[in-house]
Each structure stands twice: as structure tokens, then as C-alpha cells.
Amino acid sequence: MRPFTYERARSPAEAVAAATRTPGARFIAGGTNLLDLMKLEIEAPAHLIDVNGLALDSIETTPEGGLRIGALVRNTDLAADARVRRDYVLLSRALLAGASGQLRNRATTAGNLLQRTRCPYFYDTNMPCNKRQPGSGCAAIGGFSRQHAVLGTSEACIATHPSDMAVAMRALDAVVETVRADGAARSIPIAEFHRLPGDSPQMETVLAPGELITAVTLPRPVGGRQIYRKVRDRASYAFALVSVGAIIQRDGSGRVALGGVAHKPWRVEAAEAELPRGAKAVADRLLAGARPTQENAFKLPLVERTLGAVLAEARGG
């Protein structure tokens, strides 16, 4: 870990001003990912702006009948919120499928969206990694890639986004609210928030330098059967091999988002039109253009089979 300076911001305006003032600064909230990365010098910010005091930790009902989730709401609190459990249970289930109780107690809503990949080559600073050190190459391509992406990959990077929460947010059409360095607020649909790796895998979201997430909003509840199915080698405390977040209505229509398959939560709205034709039809559309490695090719049938099980469960009552 490199030495760094530290300050506590008292308002979003103050936080973004501090970020503008200090190049190489990072916001820190729960720190469940950033601190680990700093210890390994994968991240080496010169300055940390602690945003925990920003009073962005409440969940409010919006005038449209949705929810506005403060950026600092802890994963545990979000999963346990009565409104979330009643109206957006997909989100609650996804959160509880992730990490451990201790981590969820610290991790925040915004931080969860911003967590970085768990690619082992990203974590080993002796290895080439375009995400960690642009232009150095990708050791995962041709290496150990069982966990890696099958969709939206590039020649530069095959990493996945590890979040469960983000998969649910994608299915629920969440919107990320931010404040920019110049003080202007903007709203970013979750579909546009995360980027594919392309030739700049170090750029993971569309956030501008110094831009701060203040909240995530959810539209009005959509009802339906909401199922989050996370598939992994051990029963808990592991990242998804694949995950399926689904909202299935009585008439058979619905939404499907995938985790563990791409650099972002993966949803193809056009695929959802295939729901009445069953899992294979949906999976074929969702997975169109997939470029798996030899080691992770199993994710394609696994997605289809998992989706099949989810749809059967949804039909079952």
C-alpha cells in the first residue's frame, strides 16, 4: 500500500469538489474492495475521500411509486428493507446471495456497483493485465479462465463483473443518480452504466472522473415471480459461475438478466420476447455472439439449464 492522504467529506458537493481538487483521489465508503486492492497496490490512490458521512443512507419512496436507495445504504440494510422484500424481492435475494454477512454489513449500494473484477490475474501484480496496467496484455486469455466472461469480451479482456446486486438492478431497470464534478446531477440507466471492456478494460463504467453516485432509483414495482438463482461450486461465499435473475409474470412474459457471464450484468430485452417459447429460445438470444474459452464453454449450457429451472420454478406457482 502506498502512503495516501485522507479527508472526510460532509456533503456530495464537498466530495466532488475534493475529487476535482486532488487528481488520483478515490472515494471510499465500505472499503470492502478498495482496501484490498490498495494493499496489493492494484489501486494506489494518492488521496481518499471518505463519503460515509454524506447522509446518503436512507431508502425513500419516490413520487412515481418507486424507491430511491441512497448510495451509502449497506447491502444488509437494503436486503432487509420491508419494501424491498415485498416489491423488489429479486434485489433482496441477489444481495443475500453475495459475499458474507460481515461484508454485506459494510458494503454499500454504490460500492457494490463499482466493485472490480475478481480475475486472479488482475489480482496478481506480476501478471500482465490490461485492466490493471493498460497495454500490458491479458494473462487470462489462454490461461485459467473458468470463471471468465463468455459475452461481450474483447481481445484485451475477458473479465466479469462480480456483482449479484447489479444483476437484479439490471432486471429491475434501476437508474444510477450521480453528481458530477461541476455540481450537475445526472441519471444513468443501469443498462448504460457499466461498459464492455473493448480496448480500454480499465474503464469499467461511464462515470466521469470525480463523479459521485448519490443514489440508485427503482421504478414502480413490476410484480411477478422474482427469482435469483446463483450457481457456484460451493454453497456460499463464492462468486457466481453464472447467475440468473428473472421476473416472470403470470402471462409468461418477463425479464431475464445474467451474472457471471460478462463485464457487466447481461440483459438482452429482445430475448425476453422469446420467454413463451422456453429457456432454449431465450438463452439462444441472450447468448448470441458468445465467445467462450475452452475452460468456460460450460457456461453456455449452464445458463440455458439454469434458466430452464428458473422458468419451471416460476411456473410452479
Added chain:
Amino acid sequence: MRFDTPATTNPIDQLKIIGKPTDRIDGPLKTTGAAPYAYERHDVVPNQAYGHVVGAAIAKGRITSMDLAAARRAPGVLAIVTAENAGRLAKGNLNTATLLGGPEIEHYHQAIAVVVAESFEQARAAAQLIRVDYVRAAGRFDLAAVKDSGRPAPLFSGPADTAVGDFADAFAAAPVQLDATYTTPDQAHAMMEPHASIAAWDGDRLTLWTSNQMIDWTTGELAKTLGIAKEKVRLISPFIGGGFGGKLFLRADALLAALGARAAGRPVKVALPRPLMFNNTTHRPATIQRLRIGATREGRITAIGHESWSGDLPGGKPEAAVQQTRLLYAGANRLTTTRLAELDLAEGNAMRAPGEAPGLMALEIAIDEMAEKLGLDPIEFRILNDTKVDPEKPDRPFSQRNLTQCLRLGAERFGWSRRSARPGQHREGRWLLGMGVAAAYRGAPVETSGARIRLDGSGMVTVETDMTDIGTGSYTIIGQTAAEMMGVPLDKVVVRLGDSSFPVSAGSGGQWGANSATAGVYAACVKLREAVAQKLGFNAAEVVFADGEVRSGNRRVPLAEAAGESGLLAEDRMEYGDLDKRYQQGTFAAQFIEAGVDAATGEIRVRRMLSVCDAGRILNPKTARSQVIGGMTMGVGAALMEELVVDKRLGFFVNHDLAGYEVPVHADIPHQEVIFLDEADPTTSPMKAKGVAELGICGIGAAVANAIHNATGLRVRDYPITLDKLLDRLPAVG
């Protein structure tokens, strides 16, 4: 004291304290955080500085330059030790690669420097400023690719190859045959506490507070490596946060703490960072194993052949995966071979049940496959081929062997009769359910072990031995032994362990610790009893120690009074004759698994586990059970998830942290049951005990594999058994 004839009745047989499920006497210290682990010994010596280890960034090659300038200038830095400035270092007898590499690099993350600074953070930050240039050399990283270059390599004890009868003819003539190849991956010990040491020099004398299973070995290895007399080195290791074989040897933390302390001129502490441990230290080597079994149509084995290939650094050792196959089942024609190829991965070495754990993972699937071919219940097939004698030397009996009883009792308790012989028949919701069984075998070695015991004027008994407690319960069973022998309650006994100034013990390894170390305490207690009797003028043969008193005829003297003000001291060790040659001494278990396989995703979850163990006298059923369920948990890990993944291009274990190297979590281990047969083996020691700590892991891997087969009809021969190996053969969804 020498043990060379089977034990007769002795004070341990009273079983007033031995054999009771006593809570661990170190338990309160551990649960309150008061048991000091090596890295936390802030109080033992002032002015401690911090060392941070730098690991090699390549797997094989040479350092061409190291630029230490920036690191030296960094805040708080006191010293940097590299192979270039460390002075002359020897290599320990038990190390394969050198612990401080450079300029030659033998494996990835081999230590190449330690940076010593005022604080941990300063040492770590400075270490990251060291710039190293390397020239890479081609390495060998793929066992399958190099296995045919393997050379015969002897096992721990015994030759590389064994042959009895005519295997080839008998196998060829057998009406029912199996010829199958199995693989097991490299595995990590992944114990909770990393390797950690604090070193302090006082002139030419070195004291090391460390975390080590084998105090005497490591004292000698450290002295040898540093080129100083063994008497100048003191090791102190009273509490150890898990070892599993990973702490049997001198490792880089200890050596670099000593070198760092010498260079900095003050005490230095070093812990290996978790991401370094997997490639820096030892691991269980991967194996490729071929099993050939021939049997009559009735199910009698006529030929059994087991060949194993593993790899290690030049000068290393093989994984002894065939050794149990020499002993477990009858059969007149037998063959084993062991081949060792050279690999440039980190060095392989012992991990919990070295040899048997991976060996039985293969053998016990093969036995299940044979039973299936024969149309026999896998329990009945095992019982049919049970043996009471060493199958290679029929005039040499097992001292005790109740494998059949374990299998029968286990079948009854586990509800084996509910298992469908045809696989894939039980479904419960999304889960395909199956049951599997495997036999477990692990040797019962004994090692010379000593202890010192002091009786003081208050009647307290203090035991000192360099035996270690790696979470196993050594403190408790040693205390129970002394209490039983001296006729005092357990709270009158103080046990002090893990210090090289104490008598040399067997140490913790190979599941020899419990029986050997308590037998050493037994020997010292016999001597102390004699001293007490002599002092009181009692006839030693008639004296009784009970209820805090010494009794002879109608005379009774409180033990405290017998000790007198100056107290009494006795020291002895237990040494062994040839009973282990005359008898094959082993431990046995029947292990049962019920597993569910998700019909859609192939996820595998264990539901129930049972081990029925035949392992001599159980000194403390509570600590023994903890050992067995720990082994069973580790067996589930081996079956379902544990694998050090080799990057065969770059030559290292990629998943080198606890996020990437998955071990079971609580949710993976829902229900465990352990039954011990009520046994005592008089050939093993006056304690009549054996070990259980490694037995528990031995059969579980194969039992899980066999349960998966019973659930799905799918046979996977490459561990770990993960869902991707089942997926394309599972039934259609929907």
C-alpha cells in the same frame, strides 16, 4: 522406557480420565483470544520491527538485477536482506528448494528478499518499490506432459515398485476387469494461521517464536541453514492455528525473520501474506493414477495393480499414492509402481494423510466401479476382499483390523438399505440423491517421544514436552495422561508444549502425535511414580496413585507431601522395538456420504456424512471427533472444490488466495456423525491408542464421488468433481 512387547494392564486402563470427552484445556484461552499466536507475541521481546517478504515474479530463471535503492530510501526501512547480502546459507535436509532464492529462481513466489522496517505498512510499501529484472528459463509445469519421464521413486518407507505373484497374467485371465485412470489436483493446506515467526538474537543465540508442528526438526533445520550450532537456537511454538503438514518444516518466514533480525540488529517479525503462501510454501502434489483390478465372477480380487505418477522440483519426493493399495484388500497377484517426474512448480510435500488421501480417492472409486461391474453391493464387495493379514506377507497379521465391522455398523446407522443399487433412481424436488461409501485406511506410526514431569509441593503436576498442539487437542490428552498416571484430577496438571528447551517429542504429523506423545508422557510418569515410591520407601510394584494420594497397603500419603518442598522431577522417553514390523498397525474407517446433485445445474451438495472408525483406544472422544469431522470436511473440499490451478504457460498456481482456492464453508457441511469402535490395541504403546487426525479425510473424497455416481449414474474420475464435469450428461431440464 522401551516398548517392545504388547502392553498388559497398566494405570491408563483405569480410564478414569483417559477416554473421557473432556473439553480442551486450552479452549478458554482460544475462545477468549488469550492464547498467543506467533505473530502476536508483542510482549516477549521489545523493539520488534516488521519484515515483508518479496516473492519471485517468475517460475524459473535467473535474477539479472535487483534495484533496492528506492526501497532503501523509503520511510522506516531498516534493512533489506537478499541472497546476495545474506551471507552463506545452507539448505535444510527437509527443504527441496532454497528458502531465499536468487540469483537462480526455482519456483514462482520463491522468496527473494525481506524488507525490514519500523512498521508493517512501511515494510510492505517499501517491498513494493524493489525492482527486479529476470531472465526467464523454460520450465516444466504440466504433469501429464512430463509424466512419462518420471523415474522410480521410493515411498516414505518401502520401494518404488512392489510385485507379488504374477499381476499381468492374473489380470489378463480375470473374467471381470477394470482398467481406469484417475487424477487428483495439487492442493493447499490453507490453514487459518499463516506461517509466522518473530526472531530475536542475543549475541550468537537465536530465539524464534514461530508456528511449527515439529520443534526439533525445525530447530535443527534453522541452525543448519544459518550455519550455527543447534544448541544456539531456541524455538517456541505453544499455539498453532492449523498446519495440516504445511508447518512440518522450516519455511521462509522463520529464516527471513532470523536474517532480517540479524541485519536490522533488532527483533523482527515476519508473516507470509496469504497470496504468497500457495506458491511459496509446500502443497499436496497432483497425481495421475492408473488402477487395474481383476476379480472372479463371485467378486474375489485376483489381481490388483496401482500405478501413480506425480511431480516435484529436482531432488523432491513423490506423492505416495499407492501405499494403501498394498494393504487394504486381499488378492494374490499385486503390483504397485511410483514414478516421479520433475516439475518447476513450488515444492510438493506432506499434507494431511499424504499418500492415502489422494490414493484412496482413486482406489475407492475403482472399488466402487468393480462392485458395479460385478453386480455386488459395494459394501459386500469390500467385505468379501477384507484381509486380516498383510496381503504381501500373509504371515504378518494386522494388529487389529475391524473394517468389516465398521462397514456393517455404518451401513446400519446410515440407512444404507435405502440406497438404490441402480443409480439415478432417487429424486427429491430439484435434487438427484445418492449414497456412497468408501473404506479409509491410514497407518498408525509411532515415533520416539520424550517428556519431563515435575511434581511440586502443592501437588501440582507440570508436564513439559516439545510436542505441539496444532488445534488437535494435544494439551488435553497429555494432561489426561498425566492425571491418570499420577492419580490427580485434570485441574492439578499443567501442560507446557512447543518449546525446544523441553524434551524432544514426536511432534505433530502423520497422525503419530497423539499416541506417541502421550506414550512419552506415560514413560516420564512411570519414572516419577518410581521416584515418589522410592522417596516414601514404598514398593513401586504395589503402589497406587489415586485421589491425590500415594497408597501402599494401608499407608496413604498425599502426593503434595510426597513431593516435599523441593518437589520431584522425572524425564524419560518412549522408544519402540519391532512390534510395528511384526504387526501391520493401521487405522480403518467406513465413510458414508449422501449427496444431492441439482438436476439442472449439476451443483453438488453433501447432505449427510458418517464415519465409523477403528483406531485403537480413543483418548478423548471429543477431541478425536473434532479431528475426524475436520478430516471429513477437508475430504469434501478435496472431492468438490479444492484445486490449485496450474497456469501451464507461466508456471504457477493461479488461484493463490482464499477467494480463488475454495474450501468448504459451513453451508457445505450440514451434518456429520462419527462413531468410534470400542477398541484398544496393545501393540501400539502402553496407551493402546493410534491416531485419527488423518483417517477422517482418507475415504471421504471417493465416498462423495461414489454418492454422485449413485445419484446420477455419472462417473467422474478427475477431481475435483465440479458441475462442468457433469453438465453435458445430466437429464434434460423441464
